Amino acid sequence: MKVPPEPAPGERGDAQLVVAVARCRQDALAEVYRRHGPAVFALARRVTGDPSAAEDVTQEVFLKLWNAPDRFDAARGSLRSFLLAQSHSRSVDLVRSRAARSRREENDARATANAAYDLEREVWDLAVADQVREAMATLPTEERSAIELAYYEGYTYREVAAILSQPEGTVKSRIRSGLRRMRGSLAESGVRDR
Secondary structure (H helix, E strand, C coil): CCCCCCCCHHHCCHHHHHHHHHCCCHHHHHHHHHHHHHHHHHHHHHHHCCHHHHHHHHHHHHHHHHHCHHHCCHHHCCHHHHHHHHHHHHHHHHHHHHHHHHHHHHHHHHHHHHCCCCHHHHHHHHHHHHHHHHHHHCCCHHHHHHHHHHHHCCCCHHHHHHHHCCCHHHHHHHHHHHHHHHHHHHHHCCCCCC
Protein backbone atom coordinates (compact mmCIF):
# COMPACT_ATOMS: atom_id res chain seq x y z
CA MET A 1 0.00 0.00 0.00
CA LYS A 2 1.45 3.35 -1.04
CA VAL A 3 1.62 6.17 1.47
CA PRO A 4 0.48 9.37 -0.22
CA PRO A 5 3.24 11.97 -0.48
CA GLU A 6 3.22 14.71 2.09
CA PRO A 7 1.83 17.96 0.64
CA ALA A 8 4.29 20.76 -0.04
CA PRO A 9 4.36 23.50 2.63
CA GLY A 10 2.60 25.95 0.30
CA GLU A 11 -0.32 23.54 -0.06
CA ARG A 12 -0.88 23.11 3.68
CA GLY A 13 -3.20 25.03 5.98
CA ASP A 14 -1.76 27.05 8.85
CA ALA A 15 -2.61 24.41 11.46
CA GLN A 16 -0.84 21.74 9.39
CA LEU A 17 2.16 24.02 9.03
CA VAL A 18 2.38 24.46 12.80
CA VAL A 19 2.33 20.67 13.22
CA ALA A 20 5.19 20.48 10.71
CA VAL A 21 7.04 23.23 12.60
CA ALA A 22 6.65 21.13 15.76
CA ARG A 23 8.41 18.35 13.84
CA CYS A 24 11.31 20.75 13.21
CA ARG A 25 10.50 21.23 9.53
CA GLN A 26 12.29 24.41 8.52
CA ASP A 27 10.43 24.57 5.22
CA ALA A 28 7.16 24.79 7.18
CA LEU A 29 8.48 27.67 9.27
CA ALA A 30 9.65 29.38 6.08
CA GLU A 31 6.15 29.06 4.64
CA VAL A 32 4.58 30.45 7.84
CA TYR A 33 7.01 33.36 7.61
CA ARG A 34 6.23 33.89 3.92
CA ARG A 35 2.51 34.04 4.68
CA HIS A 36 2.53 36.05 7.89
CA GLY A 37 5.96 37.70 8.26
CA PRO A 38 5.04 40.93 6.46
CA ALA A 39 1.95 41.47 8.66
CA VAL A 40 3.91 40.72 11.84
CA PHE A 41 6.66 43.14 10.77
CA ALA A 42 4.17 45.87 9.76
CA LEU A 43 2.42 45.74 13.13
CA ALA A 44 5.72 45.78 15.04
CA ARG A 45 6.94 48.72 12.97
CA ARG A 46 3.71 50.65 13.57
CA VAL A 47 3.91 50.10 17.35
CA THR A 48 7.66 50.66 17.80
CA GLY A 49 8.14 53.27 15.08
CA ASP A 50 11.53 51.71 14.39
CA PRO A 51 12.24 49.33 11.47
CA SER A 52 15.23 47.79 13.25
CA ALA A 53 13.21 47.10 16.40
CA ALA A 54 10.40 45.71 14.22
CA GLU A 55 12.86 43.28 12.65
CA ASP A 56 13.95 42.14 16.11
CA VAL A 57 10.33 41.69 17.21
CA THR A 58 9.50 39.74 14.05
CA GLN A 59 12.49 37.47 14.57
CA GLU A 60 11.49 36.87 18.21
CA VAL A 61 7.89 36.04 17.26
CA PHE A 62 8.93 33.42 14.71
CA LEU A 63 11.69 32.05 16.94
CA LYS A 64 9.12 31.66 19.70
CA LEU A 65 6.86 29.76 17.28
CA TRP A 66 9.79 27.52 16.33
CA ASN A 67 10.71 26.84 19.96
CA ALA A 68 7.16 26.45 21.30
CA PRO A 69 4.73 25.65 18.46
CA ASP A 70 2.38 23.98 20.96
CA ARG A 71 1.46 27.44 22.31
CA PHE A 72 -0.64 27.95 19.19
CA ASP A 73 -4.17 26.59 19.60
CA ALA A 74 -6.16 26.54 16.35
CA ALA A 75 -9.38 26.28 18.38
CA ARG A 76 -8.75 29.75 19.82
CA GLY A 77 -8.13 31.56 16.55
CA SER A 78 -6.12 31.79 13.38
CA LEU A 79 -2.36 31.54 13.22
CA ARG A 80 -2.18 35.09 11.86
CA SER A 81 -4.09 36.51 14.83
CA PHE A 82 -1.88 34.46 17.19
CA LEU A 83 1.32 35.81 15.59
CA LEU A 84 -0.04 39.38 15.50
CA ALA A 85 -0.94 39.18 19.19
CA GLN A 86 2.62 38.02 19.92
CA SER A 87 4.01 40.85 17.78
CA HIS A 88 1.86 43.48 19.47
CA SER A 89 2.69 42.26 22.97
CA ARG A 90 6.45 42.16 22.34
CA SER A 91 6.39 45.54 20.59
CA VAL A 92 4.53 47.20 23.47
CA ASP A 93 7.00 45.65 25.94
CA LEU A 94 9.88 47.04 23.88
CA VAL A 95 8.38 50.54 23.72
CA ARG A 96 7.72 50.55 27.47
CA SER A 97 11.22 49.29 28.20
CA ARG A 98 12.78 52.01 26.05
CA ALA A 99 10.63 54.70 27.68
CA ALA A 100 11.57 53.50 31.16
CA ARG A 101 15.26 53.38 30.23
CA SER A 102 15.05 56.87 28.77
CA ARG A 103 13.43 58.19 31.97
CA ARG A 104 16.13 56.52 34.10
CA GLU A 105 18.88 57.98 31.93
CA GLU A 106 17.32 61.45 32.10
CA ASN A 107 16.99 61.19 35.89
CA ASP A 108 20.60 59.99 36.20
CA ALA A 109 21.85 62.80 33.98
CA ARG A 110 19.84 65.35 35.95
CA ALA A 111 21.12 63.98 39.26
CA THR A 112 24.70 64.02 38.00
CA ALA A 113 24.37 67.58 36.72
CA ASN A 114 22.88 68.75 40.01
CA ALA A 115 25.47 67.03 42.21
CA ALA A 116 28.38 69.13 43.37
CA TYR A 117 31.47 67.53 41.92
CA ASP A 118 34.34 68.53 44.15
CA LEU A 119 38.03 67.65 44.15
CA GLU A 120 37.67 64.99 46.86
CA ARG A 121 35.05 63.15 44.82
CA GLU A 122 37.18 63.41 41.69
CA VAL A 123 40.17 61.88 43.48
CA TRP A 124 37.94 59.14 44.86
CA ASP A 125 36.52 58.38 41.40
CA LEU A 126 40.02 58.14 39.89
CA ALA A 127 41.11 55.75 42.63
CA VAL A 128 38.03 53.58 42.16
CA ALA A 129 38.54 53.60 38.37
CA ASP A 130 42.07 52.24 38.88
CA GLN A 131 40.76 49.52 41.19
CA VAL A 132 38.03 48.61 38.68
CA ARG A 133 40.64 48.32 35.88
CA GLU A 134 42.74 46.03 38.07
CA ALA A 135 39.69 43.93 39.00
CA MET A 136 38.72 43.63 35.31
CA ALA A 137 42.25 42.48 34.44
CA THR A 138 41.90 39.51 36.80
CA LEU A 139 38.71 38.20 35.16
CA PRO A 140 38.74 35.28 32.72
CA THR A 141 38.70 36.48 29.10
CA GLU A 142 35.11 35.29 28.45
CA GLU A 143 33.71 37.26 31.40
CA ARG A 144 35.85 40.35 30.71
CA SER A 145 34.85 40.47 27.03
CA ALA A 146 31.14 40.18 27.82
CA ILE A 147 31.31 42.88 30.51
CA GLU A 148 33.32 45.25 28.31
CA LEU A 149 30.83 44.93 25.47
CA ALA A 150 27.79 45.34 27.72
CA TYR A 151 28.99 48.08 30.06
CA TYR A 152 31.68 49.98 28.19
CA GLU A 153 30.37 49.62 24.64
CA GLY A 154 26.67 49.78 25.57
CA TYR A 155 25.51 46.64 23.74
CA THR A 156 22.43 44.73 24.90
CA TYR A 157 22.75 41.13 26.09
CA ARG A 158 21.37 39.95 22.74
CA GLU A 159 23.92 42.06 20.82
CA VAL A 160 26.78 40.82 23.01
CA ALA A 161 25.65 37.23 22.40
CA ALA A 162 25.64 37.84 18.65
CA ILE A 163 29.07 39.51 18.70
CA LEU A 164 30.59 36.70 20.74
CA SER A 165 28.64 33.98 18.85
CA GLN A 166 27.34 32.56 22.13
CA PRO A 167 23.86 31.90 23.57
CA GLU A 168 22.29 34.88 25.34
CA GLY A 169 21.93 32.88 28.58
CA THR A 170 25.65 32.09 28.58
CA VAL A 171 26.50 35.76 28.09
CA LYS A 172 24.20 36.80 30.96
CA SER A 173 25.75 34.17 33.24
CA ARG A 174 29.28 35.29 32.38
CA ILE A 175 28.43 38.92 33.04
CA ARG A 176 26.82 38.09 36.41
CA SER A 177 29.75 35.87 37.37
CA GLY A 178 32.29 38.49 36.33
CA LEU A 179 30.50 41.26 38.23
CA ARG A 180 30.34 39.04 41.32
CA ARG A 181 34.11 38.42 41.09
CA MET A 182 34.78 42.12 40.61
CA ARG A 183 32.60 43.04 43.59
CA GLY A 184 34.59 40.62 45.76
CA SER A 185 37.90 41.89 44.40
CA LEU A 186 36.92 45.51 44.97
CA ALA A 187 35.70 44.76 48.50
CA GLU A 188 39.09 43.12 49.25
CA SER A 189 40.78 46.26 47.94
CA GLY A 190 38.76 48.37 50.36
CA VAL A 191 36.54 49.96 47.74
CA ARG A 192 33.05 50.41 49.13
CA ASP A 193 30.05 52.44 48.02
CA ARG A 194 30.26 55.90 49.44
